[in-house]
Amino acid sequence: MAYLDHNATAPLRDTSRLAAERAFALGGNASSVHAAGRAARALIEDARGQVAALAGVTPAEVVFTSGATEANMLALWGAVQGAADSLEKGGARITRLFVSAIEHPSVLANTAAIADRFAGLRLETIPVTSSGVADMEALKTGLREGKGRALVALMAANNETGVIQPVAEAAALAAETGALLMVDAVQAAGRIPLPRADYLTLSAHKIGGPQGCGALILKPGVPFASPMAGGGQERGLRAGTENVPGIAGFGAAAAIAATETADPALRDRFEALLREIAPDVAVFGAETPRLANTSYFALPGIAAETALMALDIDAVMLSSGSACSSGKVKRSHVLAAMGVNDDVAACALRASFGWNSTQADVEAALKSITNLVARVRSRAAA
Ligand code: PMP
The missing domain is CATH 3.40.640.10 (Type I PLP-dependent aspartate aminotransferase-like (Major domain))
Known part of the structure; x- marks a missing residue:
């Protein structure tokens, strides 16, 4: 998990x-x-x-x-x-x-x-x-x-x-x-x-x-x-x-x-490998000081809800930038305020690390994302 x-x-x-x-x-x-x-x-x-x-x-x-x-x-x-x-x-x-x-x-x-x-x-x-x-x-x-x-x-x-x-x-x-x-x-x-x-x-x-x-x-x-x-x-x-x-x-x-500050090592490794898997990945806020534990990104063409379900099957738990209530998907007001277009915002996923996160978590998440990207891309190519 x-x-x-x-x-x-x-x-x-x-x-x-x-x-x-x-x-x-x-x-x-x-x-x-x-x-x-x-x-x-x-x-x-x-x-x-x-x-x-x-x-x-x-x-x-x-x-x-x-x-x-x-x-x-x-x-x-x-x-x-x-x-x-x-x-x-x-x-x-x-x-x-x-x-x-x-x-x-x-x-x-x-x-x-x-x-x-x-x-x-x-x-x-x-x-x-x-x-x-x-x-x-x-x-x-x-x-x-x-x-x-x-x-x-x-x-x-x-x-x-x-x-x-x-x-x-x-x-x-x-x-x-x-x-x-x-x-x-x-x-x-x-x-x-x-x-x-x-x-x-x-x-x-x-x-x-x-x-x-x-x-x-x-x-x-x-x-x-x-x-x-x-x-x-x-x-x-x-x-x-x-x-x-x-x-x-x-x-x-x-x-x-009070004795901790977040360490960016896991997040940075996650993002580096993510860019290898999907060079077209958009990482929001990467150009400005961010919390060291948070990675907010979009894999273009892969809807966040689809991704969350696929990752969940592999016991990998992330969040999406949209909230689904009564069957309607509500886009993130944060991404809207940043001027991110709706198509990209619909693909926004957040990985957030913390006190018990490990290198193995990063690897499991990336394995699942690699498989997901391969499945979606091969379907698109067929
Ligand atoms: N503010 C921020 C920035 C949050 O992230 C949250 C929790 N999502 C809250 C307020 C609300 O906190 P709580 O869950 O304790 O009501």
Whole structure:
């Protein structure tokens, strides 16, 4: 088996599983005053320290959530509502939302909904270059020329291409113009150093922790009014009984991820051999800094869905750049924003490596791709 889909989800690390199992065995609600409750609370606070260390922040800035989708949702709605609530204290409403065209759907869907819900708030898309890098000239012009407080949403690295985004530049522009910055750092964690932002989001399962757990990192003093009200957990910032096993597993994974950076060796070997098998292969974003674990490519003339099924028969697991829902294939919005034509985008496949990937995985994937290319090409020649 060759599992090369770490950007979709990374296999659970053993230490993370053990930490989660210990928490399951313990039981206890972290809000309870008795011994079991205190033990659950201790696990959460240990994990908070581990996640804070990964992000280079203080533990008090970490808010645990049910994943990065929720963290992105909380960050965006919480920032806009928090700024609106700050008027009587001399704050200012957010009237402009700059969002890169290649954000994860959990950002794009929420920013669109926020623009619908808040009258007077304008949504502006930050375009990307043909290499998939958010255009900082466009952001600079937008931020400098417009009026009113702005919130910028720019991910640290893209989940499809792996292309690293100019977050430091966006942060400098935000500081210069008084804008707030929200960074989805889900794919960057454990692979490149994490940037500092007003709002930053993480997901446990992309770094070898459990699915269904994530974090929102809130810089002290930023506008934030949580849409998730209830029992006051997470200092009132995210209500709901904490997912103690998930959080404990997240902490254990974060502790390892904090010591790692992605090694490009497997990805580079994969791409070198791929170019030998299929000289016409297109590798997206290869000309710009990318995460070392991600290879996003198209084998012209071989539809991604056909390729995924053929590879799956050989127990080789990759992703496609398109999503198939209710029988309709939806092309990647990332490739569309990069100006890649639909015929090429329909062939886009992503191999993403991670903590347990091996040379044998690369070989198995390439063997399967070699056979697939030979079959398709011989059919085309017949
Ligand atoms: N942002 C990015 C960049 C992602 O890749 C993902 C996961 N595909 C998410 C957010 C959502 O994370 P989760 O699965 O924890 O909701």
